[in-house]
Amino acid sequence: MADLVAGPAAEPLTRAEAKAYLRIDHTDEDALLDALVTAARRRVEVETGRALMEQTWRFSLDAWPLRGIIPAPLSPVRQILSATVAAADGTPVALPAGALTLVGDRAPALFRVEPARVSAPLVRHGGIVITFTAGYGPAAADVPADLVQAVRLLVAHFYEHRDGPGDTSALPAAARALLVPYRVVRL
Incomplete structure (x- = not known):
């Protein structure tokens, strides 16, 4: 079991990139988007056994x-x-x-x-x-594009299902497919 000492200084997806992907043009949900990006990155890290950003x-x-x-x-x-x-x-x-x-x-x-x-x-x-x-490095450009896209898809999934009874625990099929080659298998 490992303990996080210092988290990443940045996320692999900026708020502006998340807003553009979700087609949001207001600032009312900026704090929510920041939290969703962090949650999506952490979910990708858990699913793959990889740290995306340097930590x-x-x-x-x-x-x-x-x-x-x-x-x-x-x-x-x-x-x-x-x-x-x-x-x-x-x-x-x-x-x-x-x-x-x-x-x-x-x-x-x-x-x-x-x-x-x-x-x-x-x-x-x-x-x-x-x-x-x-982690892959201190900059988002260091992270493989497939993993950044998985974060993007998860942000959209979390955003879409934030209020309703939808199941946010299941990964969207497209995100799951992007993560498969990056999963670290432990024996």
Whole structure:
């Protein structure tokens, strides 16, 4: 389980782009549209296991894996910001340089640890903490066009079904089709 440390600085779809797509020419629902864009991005991220815009995440482990390979909780991973192991008193101790490396050119991304270069955590739960950045990049142009289109379709779906008894939990077929090739499969 990963925790969001710092969310994206921008969304993959601007308010102006959402308004143009929905053919809205007033400002009465700007706050609603902002919320819908964020909700749509988050839904795409959950459905695919990918972070669209650059954001910072943290997760913890109780022990190092025997094979030294840790699947990242989401992709694409851009960089490892920090990695610590808890000392007996719970104080985080930074890993030596190069002891944890990123294999980020795949989904899911992997963290590779050299067991001979790291110590075991001396606390029972969550003694290993890894903080990393994930996402395609800081700009909307960095996000694949299919994923941005899925966000657009979800914004329209959420906007259309905001008041009625319609089912907003089901993805529209077009959005679902756009997301299929981007789903990260975990074993």
